[in-house]
Amino acid sequence: xxxxxxLVLLSLAERPRHxxxxxxxxxxxxxxxxxxxxxxxxxxxxxxxxAGMVEPDREEVVDGRLxxxxxxxxxxxxxxxxxTERLAGLARRARSALAARPAPGRA
Amino acid sequence: MVAAxxxxxxxxxxxxxxxxxxxxxxxxxxxxxxRRWRAARGGELIGLLxxxxxxxxxxxxxxxxxxxxxxxxxxxxxxxxxxxxWLLYRLFGTRSLRDHLGWVADDIAGALFPxxxxxxxxxxxxxxxxxxxxxxxxxxxxxxxxxxxVVIALSLDSQLLDGYRRWRAIETYLLARTGERVTAGSxxxxxxxxxxxxxxxxLPWAAAAPVGLLVACVxxxxxxxxxxxxxxxEPGAWPGFGLVDGGAVxxxxxxxxxxxxxxxxxxxxxxxRTRLRRPGLSVDQPDRELERVxxxxxxxxxxxxxxxxxxxxxxxxxxxxxxLGLWLGIAAGVLAPPAVVAWxxxxxxxxxxxxxxxxxxxxxxxxxxxxxxxxxxxLTPAQPSEVGAVWPWPWSAKGQTPALG
Numbered sequence: 272x273x274x275x276x277x278l279v280l281l282s283l284a285e286r287p288r289h290x291x292x293x294x295x296x297x298x299x300x301x302x303x304x305x306x307x308x309x310x311x312x313x314x315x316x317x318x319x320x321x322a323g324m325v326e327p328d329r330e331e332v333v334d335g336r337l338x339x340x341x342x343x344x345x346x347x348x349x350x351x352x353x354x355t356e357r358l359a360g361l362a363r364r365a366r367s368a369l370a371a372r373p374a375p376g377r378a
Numbered sequence: 379m380v381a382a383x384x385x386x387x388x389x390x391x392x393x394x395x396x397x398x399x400x401x402x403x404x405x406x407x408x409x410x411x412x413r414r415w416r417a418a419r420g421g422e423l424i425g426l427l428x429x430x431x432x433x434x435x436x437x438x439x440x441x442x443x444x445x446x447x448x449x450x451x452x453x454x455x456x457x458x459x460x461x462x463x464w465l466l467y468r469l470f471g472t473r474s475l476r477d478h479l480g481w482v483a484d485d486i487a488g489a490l491f492p493x494x495x496x497x498x499x500x501x502x503x504x505x506x507x508x509x510x511x512x513x514x515x516x517x518x519x520x521x522x523x524x525x526x527x528v529v530i531a532l533s534l535d536s537q538l539l540d541g542y543r544r545w546r547a548i549e550t551y552l553l554a555r556t557g558e559r560v561t562a563g564s565x566x567x568x569x570x571x572x573x574x575x576x577x578x579x580x581l582p583w584a585a586a587a588p589v590g591l592l593v594a595c596v597x598x599x600x601x602x603x604x605x606x607x608x609x610x611x612e613p614g615a616w617p618g619f620g621l622v623d624g625g626a627v628x629x630x631x632x633x634x635x636x637x638x639x640x641x642x643x644x645x646x647x648x649x650x651r652t653r654l655r656r657p658g659l660s661v662d663q664p665d666r667e668l669e670r671v672x673x674x675x676x677x678x679x680x681x682x683x684x685x686x687x688x689x690x691x692x693x694x695x696x697x698x699x700x701x702l703g704l705w706l707g708i709a710a711g712v713l714a715p716p717a718v719v720a721w722x723x724x725x726x727x728x729x730x731x732x733x734x735x736x737x738x739x740x741x742x743x744x745x746x747x748x749x750x751x752x753x754x755x756x757l758t759p760a761q762p763s764e765v766g767a768v769w770p771w772p773w774s775a776k777g778q779t780p781a782l783g
């Protein structure tokens with residue numbers, strides 16, 4: 272799973288969001304590092320819908336703008352939990368690897 | 379089969395506070411996406427891009443535009459049909475893409491479809507062109523005539539043939555056939571009223587055509603410098619004579635023949651007049667929809683008349699000897715008076731607004747009451763409720779929204 276895909280799934284974990292909501296949430300989650308473009312976002316959503324991780328939820332029109340909400344499926348939910356566990360394990364191992372390194376200048 | 383076969387690919391609703399130029403810019407760049415994707419998601423896409431854009435933006439910024447192009451082509455690649463069935467479809471016109479009807483529908487709706495449809499012919503040009511260039515000729519692709527042919531091939535279908543090739547393709551590849559299961563993207567045949575041109579709209583054209591041809595033929599009879607003449611061939615040979623160029627024009631006789639034809643036409647016209655004035659001509663037509671002549675039909679009439687009139691005009695100018703045009707003149711002379719009279723009568727006849735051209739032709743020439751039209755059918759995308767059902771023959775008994783089962 273790419274970082275972008277993980278962030279999109281994560282943004283939907285909290286509640287269903289529309290396209291602009293996902294872009295904003297991803298920006299916040301990534302600490303302003305990942306700014307999704309429309310083409311990238313819809314590419315990710317299309318593939319996740321095809322993989323059964325995400326599904327379209329409801330539509331509404333606000334200020335003449337059509338907003339379609341997307342939500343996580345159980346499969347998507349399980350995938351984002353598994354990926355979070357994997358990343359947490361990775362971070363743990365990374366910390367212990369860094370803690371075990373020799374102090375600078377004494378090698 | 380008159381309505382445009384495919385819905386607009388991208389809704390052109392302008393969100394509040396957004397410049398219409400911005401929406402046009404989005405429409406332009408989102409063409410990278412397949413048509414069916416734009417139809418399903420276009421509204422949402424415009425909304426998102428409007429949200430992301432700076433307030434008052436008049437066009438999409440470069441980064442977003444490139445992102446759209448990349449995303450669009452990635453979508454096209456992801457949803458392309460497998461190579462083998464695609465080749466069979468493209469080269470041999472098989473229905474091998476039954477599982478990719480959405481892709482096939484987009485293919486048929488595409489602007490270049492008439493060209494893609496003749497792909498095998500187009501491919502044949504390449505080896506011919508290569509051989510031609512090897513032999514010292516110039517490449518066909520560098521000639522104006524080749525590209526004019528391409529433009530004609532493209533415009534003929536949609537402008538003059540009313541999308542005939544597209545309709546044929548929908549019928550072949552998308553229409554669920556009897557006994558086949560309707561899948562997402564299938565088209566079905568539904569009952570529709572038969573469309574007929576009103577008599578009042580068609581008769582001026584029907585009258586002008588023979589009158590115009592008659593005038594051209596009279597001019598040819600009066601001005602032609604020479605005519606065909608019969609010449610005996612060798613004795614024993616069949617049929618014993620031949621037609622050769624260069625005879626003197628028997629002007630009096632030719633003009634007399636034309637006058638006789640018109641006289642016969644006048645007799646016919648009086649008969650038509652009596653028949654059209656009989657009471658009770660209107661028949662209830664529940665399965666009919668009357669329409670105007672339309673640009674396409676008018677174009678065909680003008681082209682046909684121009685093609686036919688070319689012969690007497692050529693005869694009048696001496697480019698060909700007077701001969702065949704006389705027969706055309708006889709036909710036009712017999713038809714012109716009844717057509718003009720039918721027009722004049724129908725124009726004033728109360729209740730004739732409900733008559734179609736075919737009715738007037740039948741009443742005038744055959745002398746019988748109009749036929750009651752049976753229903754026609756049109757092709758239309760299957761409703762979601764019909765997906766999964768087995769299609770019956772030839773259409774559902776329940777009309778426009780057939781219930782299946």
